[in-house]
Amino acid sequence: GAGVSQSPSNKVTEKGKDVELRCDPISGHTALYWYRQSLGQGLEFLIYFQGNSAPDKSGLPSDRFSAERTGGSVSTLTIQRTQQEDSAVYLCASSLWLAGETEQFFGPGTRLTVL
Amino acid sequence: AQKVTQAQTEISVVEKEDVTLDCVYETRDTTYYLFWYKQPPSGELVFLIRRNSFDEQNEISGRYSWNFQKSTSSFNFTITASQVVDSAVYFCALSEVGSGTYKYIFGTGTRLKVLA
Numbered sequence: 001g002a003g004v005s006q007s008p009s010n011k012v013t014e015k016g017k018d019v020e021l022r023c024d025p026i027s028g029h030t031a032l033y034w035y036r037q038s039l040g041q042g043l044e045f046l047i048y049f050q051g052n053s054a055p056d057k058s059g060l061p062s063d064r065f066s067a068e069r070t071g072g073s074v075s076t077l078t079i080q081r082t083q084q085e086d087s088a089v090y091l092c093a094s095s096l097w098l099a100g101e102t103e104q105f106f107g108p109g110t111r112l113t114v115l
Numbered sequence: 116a117q118k119v120t121q122a123q124t125e126i127s128v129v130e131k132e133d134v135t136l137d138c139v140y141e142t143r144d145t146t147y148y149l150f151w152y153k154q155p156p157s158g159e160l161v162f163l164i165r166r167n168s169f170d171e172q173n174e175i176s177g178r179y180s181w182n183f184q185k186s187t188s189s190f191n192f193t194i195t196a197s198q199v200v201d202s203a204v205y206f207c208a209l210s211e212v213g214s215g216t217y218k219y220i221f222g223t224g225t226r227l228k229v230l231a
Contacts, residue, residue, distance in 0.1 A: 042224050101148055101210075103162040
């Protein structure tokens with residue numbers, strides 16, 4: 001079956017503009033995660049969604065970042081008033097269920113460049 | 116607090132050498148899972164293994180083996196007879212189930228370069 005897909009694969013934007021990044025998880029996966037990977041760095045947790053429960057937003061770096069997941073499937077990560085330090089690869093992952101017991105399946109990422 | 120340390124930033128080996136990637140974790144939870152992921156140059160992370168805190172048995176899968184020791188809070192990964200295709204960044208991750216946070220904490224990764 002299809003894996004996790006993300007779009008766009010690359011996004012170049014100007015400082016101050018808003019961007020939306022999309023994630024399509026694997027069908028049937030109830031948990032969805034967003035991470036940020038800066039150049040040469042590890043994965044920084046941003047947010048996760050589990051079914052209809054309130055998302056854990058504790059990793060979002062500022063109030064310019066927000067995310068939603070519609071219908072328990074597709075998720076959108078929005079960054080408002082982008083800054084140069086937002087430049088990174090944004091990775092989405094899904095897993096069969098939450099609970100931390102199952103492996104995550106990662107998408108190819110969206111490379112965001114803020115000029 | 117939960118933390119994962121991968122002290123080796125980059126390792127270079129010659130093909131056919133054995134190499135061990137270190138992972139040390141910190142957690143106050145008694146129930147947790149440990150993972151290893153591989154990120155090849157293409158960029159997409161690939162799951163390699165999952166281990167729960169109650170199972171300290173070492174595991175071997177082909178050329179890969181994992182050594183889990185709770186006494187030293189380590190979950191090391193060994194590649195035997197390394198190949199050029201093993202070149203990638205390898206991440207160790209921890210998930211605390213008991214705390215109910217369900218977050219995965221990743222280490223900063225170890226870049227492995229296998230030279231022909």
